[in-house]
Amino acid sequence: xxxxxxxxxxxxxxxxxxxxxxxxxxxxxxxxxxxxxxxxxxxxxxxxxxxxxxxxxxxxxxxxxxxxxxxxxxxxxxxxxxxxxxxxxxxxxxxxxxxxxxxxxxxxxxxxxxxxxxxxxxxxxxxxxxxxxxxxxxxxxxxxxxxxxxxxxxxxxxxxxxxxxxxxxxxxxxxxxxxxxxxxxxxxxxxxxxxxxxxxxxxxxxxxxxxxxxxxxxxxxxxxxxxxxxxxxxxxxxxxxxxxxxxxxxxxxxxxxxxxxxxxxxxxxxxxxxxxxxxxxxxxxxxxxxxxxxxxxxxxxxxxxxxxxxxxxxxxxxxxxxxxxxxxxxxxxxxxxxxxxxxxxxxxxxxxxxxxxxxxxxxxxxxxxxxxxxxxxxxxxxxxxxxxxxxxxxx
Numbered sequence: 422x423x424x425x426x427x428x429x430x431x432x433x434x435x436x437x438x439x440x441x442x443x444x445x446x447x448x449x450x451x452x453x454x455x456x457x458x459x460x461x462x463x464x465x466x467x468x469x470x471x472x473x474x475x476x477x478x479x480x481x482x483x484x485x486x487x488x489x490x491x492x493x494x495x496x497x498x499x500x501x502x503x504x505x506x507x508x509x510x511x512x513x514x515x516x517x518x519x520x521x522x523x524x525x526x527x528x529x530x531x532x533x534x535x536x537x538x539x540x541x542x543x544x545x546x547x548x549x550x551x552x553x554x555x556x557x558x559x560x561x562x563x564x565x566x567x568x569x570x571x572x573x574x575x576x577x578x579x580x581x582x583x584x585x586x587x588x589x590x591x592x593x594x595x596x597x598x599x600x601x602x603x604x605x606x607x608x609x610x611x612x613x614x615x616x617x618x619x620x621x622x623x624x625x626x627x628x629x630x631x632x633x634x635x636x637x638x639x640x641x642x643x644x645x646x647x648x649x650x651x652x653x654x655x656x657x658x659x660x661x662x663x664x665x666x667x668x669x670x671x672x673x674x675x676x677x678x679x680x681x682x683x684x685x686x687x688x689x690x691x692x693x694x695x696x697x698x699x700x701x702x703x704x705x706x707x708x709x710x711x712x713x714x715x716x717x718x719x720x721x722x723x724x725x726x727x728x729x730x731x732x733x734x735x736x737x738x739x740x741x742x743x744x745x746x747x748x749x750x751x752x753x754x755x756x757x758x759x760x761x762x763x764x765x766x767x768x769x770x771x772x773x774x775x776x777x778x779x780x781x782x783x784x785x786x787x788x789x790x791x792x793x794x795x796x797x798x799x800x801x802x803x804x805x806x807x808x809x810x811x812x813x814x815x816x
Contacts, residue, residue, distance in 0.1 A: 610637050
């Protein structure tokens with residue numbers, strides 16, 4: 422039955438940029454293992470979400486894998502998850518996992534596990550019928566080098582259809598990334614909007630941008646973002662989602678049907694970038710209150726940019742908190758580029774704590790810390806460390 426004309430609603434899930442096998446340099450061995458497992462768990466959750474929301478299929482707009490050389494364990498586990506999907510899954514090769522001679526999407530471990538199941542890899546731009554009345558067409562990457570001519574050529578070759586047609590494409594657009602000087606490799610939003618406006622395409626599922634992003638002036642061109650967080654929230658604003666897309670039949674007068682797009686949460690991780698000016702204990706208390714309020718600390722990464730002028734005791738307290746947070750969170754560290762803490766030291770900070778040679782060394786370090794020389798920051802850090810060591814011994 423032609424669902425464009427029967428008044429029904431088509432639901433499907435739009436996902437992209439799974440990048441299974443991704444590693445993050447700031448994660449230790451234990452946290453990286455959890456992160457790897459959670460990225461696959463986010464993918465598995467798409468099957469449950471499809472059933473819960475009545476979605477008939479899932480489209481993946483590129484970069485299912487981090488690259489074509491991911492460990493075999495990643496490939497086998499991903500294939501096992503996908504083989505068990507309750508609805509069809511259509512995967513577009515992207516720039517991370519292109520259809521070249523080393524393609525992970527064509528390797529025996531993957532293809533044999535999903536053969537005969539719900540998975541279809543879009544190896545060319547021929548339309549794939551999900552079921553009568555619904556087709557998916559895509560532009561797979563065949564190498565890591567972009568081919569900006571392929572998408573316009575596909576759009577130019579498409580014939581009008583009574584089917585609902587979903588287009589999958591992967592890459593940046595001139596609107597989202599280009600600014601005043603768009604890359605020649607960028608997808609032209611005007612081409613997509615023209616295809617949608619003419620009725621050739623009912624929905625454009627984009628991949629490459631890891632945050633949920635609507636593109637153009639309408640509601641039919643979207644990036645789904647990655648299903649699990651990949652970057653810090655000062656750059657990546659809305660990752661960890663899939664999009665539930667609902668396409669309605671065309672109106673009685675032949676006009677376009679409805680299109681409703683709803684982000685659905687899939688991720689568990691958060692990468693938080695925090696900046697703060699620390700001058701007093703109250704400033705540090707306020708920062709600690711924000712950090713301590715984070716709920717799922719083992720799945721949260723903190724990068725902190727701290728500025729200010731502090732005394733030795735306050736700097737020591739900052740370092741104590743950083744050590745504590747590094748143990749509680751998946752990772753926690755200072756951003757060197759955005760951190761500039763000037764230690765204001767005085768001999769009296771160590772009164773009654775040190776004597777003899779240590780007292781003379783403290784005086785020398787205090788002098789260095791107060792100078793404008795290249796060693797002033799190192800001297801301040803040394804005083805902070807010394808304060809923590811001797812203060813810890815007296816408590």
